[in-house]
Amino acid sequence: MTIVGHLINGRTQTTAERTQPVYNPSTGEVSAQVALASRSTVEEAIAAAQAAFPAWRATPPIKRARIMFRFKELLEKNADRICELIGQEHGKIRHDAMGELQRGIENVEYACGAPELLKGEHSRNVGPDIDAWSEFQPLGVVAGITPFNFPAMVPLWMYPSALVCGNCFVLKPSERDPSSTLLIAQLLQEAGLPDGVMNVVNGDKEAVDTLLEDQRVQAVSFVGSTPIAEYIYSKASANGKRCQALGGAKNHAIVMPDADMDNAVNQLVGAAFGSSGERCMALSVAVAVGDAAADALISKMTEAMKNLKVGAYCDSDNDFGPVITREHQEKVIGHINSAEAQGATVVVDGRQPKVAGYENGFFVGGTLIDHVTPEMSSYRQEIFGPVLQVVRVKTMEEAMQLINDHEYGNGTCIFTRDGEAARYFTDHIQVGMVGINVPLPVPVAYHSFGGWKRSLFGDLHAYGPDSIRFYTRRKAITQRWPSAGVREGVEFSMPTMK
Ligand code: NAD
16 A cells, blocks of 8 residues: 655655555545654654755845745646545545635745745945845744645645745644645645755654754744644744634635625535635624524525535546545534534435445435524534534624624624625724625735634734745844945944934
8 A cells, every 4th residue: 555655855755653544534444544653753854854954044135035936836737646645535526626726826936936035124324334234034943833724735835935934844734635635745846946955754642742842943823723733833933933724714704794695605605615624714704784694695595505415536527526524524523413412403415415436435425404593512623524504693893792702802704795894894894804795815925825823823814925924033234334434433322323
């Protein structure tokens, strides 16, 4: 059986003391084994990155950027192979995997602008014969730890920016679907990256803890669930590392009485059930303002959901595939059961979908639940499955209060035709990424991505301009070249320009 190994110092390693099965969620069968790196394997990767750093740091940004241009071409050329691996191990349908990869490539395109992005700030004549500037220097060895739900895109949020800034990288991908992530890193190597600049170690908690404890690792980027994000942030910070840790979500869409209901329903269907709801920006709660809007929404959603097709990743006619594991399938179904037991109404029930030929796959069908209330555990917790819950409120203020009171603050959206209401919403909502009639307001690569509240621990967001700041350290330099013959006297007071 295939062993998915590591990429260390430019070479793929497949020997491992411990391994774990990787499943094909569409069939329920084991498709490979992933190597779980020991502490010493991770230390080997960190050492390779540390050794590669001096030469990489000295490489002109334009040369680093040229590797990214070649990398982008290789990603496009190998898109079919990459998306097949994503489908096999994650369960994503081809068109969705292609969308994920394209969003990842856009981060590579952003990194191609390194020479422009790394320009410092310069001030001439801040004093007599004195010039001052700030420059942005790389940190050294930096690490990334990523989740299963975007095995191509989320790692690409991190290392293209980190590398063009002059850092060396150690990536610890999700052990549940590691193959596409490893293939992409091999393509970067093929694009001409020097050995040791980019390393991938597969593994579990042992690998993560080694990265968090090793003094050579200067910064950690994490994306995953909130309890682990909080753990990573506290441990990395306690060990003196810079850290950004993006966590879970519960994204609400407010459906106003004046919304174009057909359009809102189309958008909600895609954003709630696409990728089986396993997106941190999936819309999982619709907050309908007024019973008339709620009734119209439920009736139109029920109609639209009759056409939803759940099935294996390899049939592009399907709308979405299985969830990631049997355990996760049971967890999602458990949330539907608990909502029902606590008084909600399951309007469309996806607990027992029939997928002919794939009876052992980890499928959950699209599910719509009405009369959900904020006290229910299915409302408070992230479900991360193809489940849309509807909460009924009387006013927009009540809807906004619900969102602001929720522990997560990743994404949100309002469906309305009222510009004044939309403007008020964007101004006052306590959420990091906001859509107006846009259900998945995932920022484009040249803006940065991040939630508020317990959806992000740290200050700087992922990718885009914030990533250039995250992966560099500011150095402020003040320089004087005195004019010939000018001598300054002794000065004991604080220098000023009075
Ligand atoms: P996860 O937290 O289980 O795993 C993420 C990473 O942490 C993996 O690499 C995993 O190996 C590692 N990990 C898991 N348990 C650990 C432990 N005890 N100690 C150290 N490391 C550990 O998340 P997941 O299930 O892979 O991904 C889904 C979650 O990620 C959802 O909560 C989703 O909302 C979130 N997510 C957030 C964003 C965002 O941008 N905010 C994006 C994608 C996914």
